């Protein structure tokens with residue numbers, strides 16, 4: 001079965017390509033390499049013994065998207081990772097984000113709407129919940145007004161898919177709301193490759209640990225949490241990748257009672273920033289250079305998932321501990337800097 005993975009050279013996409021190939025799917029990747037390198041293909045090949053098909057296409061090019069689906073009319077499912085994801089940049093360049101994250105989604109859905117049956121998985125985010133009123137966060141928690149154009153593209157993306165599924169019954173879609181993806185493949189053949197200053201905590205920690213950055217700033221230690229630092233739900237990228245395979249199979253096997261569904265993907269456990277730092281110090285045997293600074297405007301205090309729906313309906317549960325995920329991130333960082 002041929003599956004299109006857009007953004008398949010990226011962080012979560014590449015790990016998902018590995019899991020798909022391990023399960024026997026034929027994968028074709030579309031990526032424009034705006035935030036990834038073609039070298040990722042070698043890493044995937046080293047892990048799975050199989051080179052996925054790859055086409056370098058900018059999905060903002062509607063004609064090229066259409067041409068791709070004509071040439072690959074045997075694509076049975078699409079996992080759509082391709083998007084721009086830097087929250088700060090999205091505030092400065094909202095139209096880039098609306099074009100790249102919404103325009104590309106619309107083009108793909110248009111193509112899928114022409115097919116007799118299609119299965120579509122969308123990368124959404126826990127940012128849709130903002131600061132939720134109750135922890136852990138279930139899928140029924142209200143979607144809060146987005147804090148950034150990036151967050152808005154995830155909310156709008158979900159709405160566009162939901163509205164399209166209402167009128168196209170043979171389009172089957174699942175939106176997966178990721179909490180905080182982290183780590184790298186245990187082989188250290190693929191991992192997260194942030195361009196410039198990392199936006200996420202874990203690559204910032206590992207880059208500081210390896211000496212690429214002098215110091216990590218911890219934004220605020222006076223929040224109403226166990227140790228005063230913000231709480232997030234860190235999900236290992238390999239666990240996350242496996243959830244995509246489960247979600248896709250659910251659609252391909254017709255096990256979905258509704259043609260649009262939403263699932264949280266997290267561990268169900270919140271960790272504070274200081275706990276993540278301690279995890280790094282345990283697995284690396286190094287002291288991390290960090291300082292506590294003022295709170296950062298816009299940061300939410302706490303977000304962790306209720307994963308009951310994914311556990312029971314998708315039959316998926318995160319398997320790896322924070323330390324295991326952290327060790328993979330550290331192994332990867334040392335390999336790419338070594």
Ligand SMILES: NC(=O)c1ccc[n+]([C@@H]2O[C@H](COP(=O)([O-])OP(=O)(O)OC[C@H]3O[C@@H](n4cnc5c(N)ncnc54)[C@H](O)[C@@H]3O)[C@@H](O)[C@H]2O)c1
Pocket residue numbers: 006007008009010011012013030031032033034035036057058059060080081082083084085100104123124125126178179180181200
């Ligand atoms: N990493 C996170 O913390 C996180 C959390 C929640 C949701 N998400 C979402 O998950 C998805 C994947 O995230 P990631 O961390 O792997 O990001 P990533 O940047 O590593 O991967 C995205 C990939 O898409 C490609 N791409 C971007 N625009 C494209 C275009 N117009 N045409 C073709 N390819 C294009 C990039 O080159 C990159 O390889 C994104 O939709 C992101 O918004 C990520």
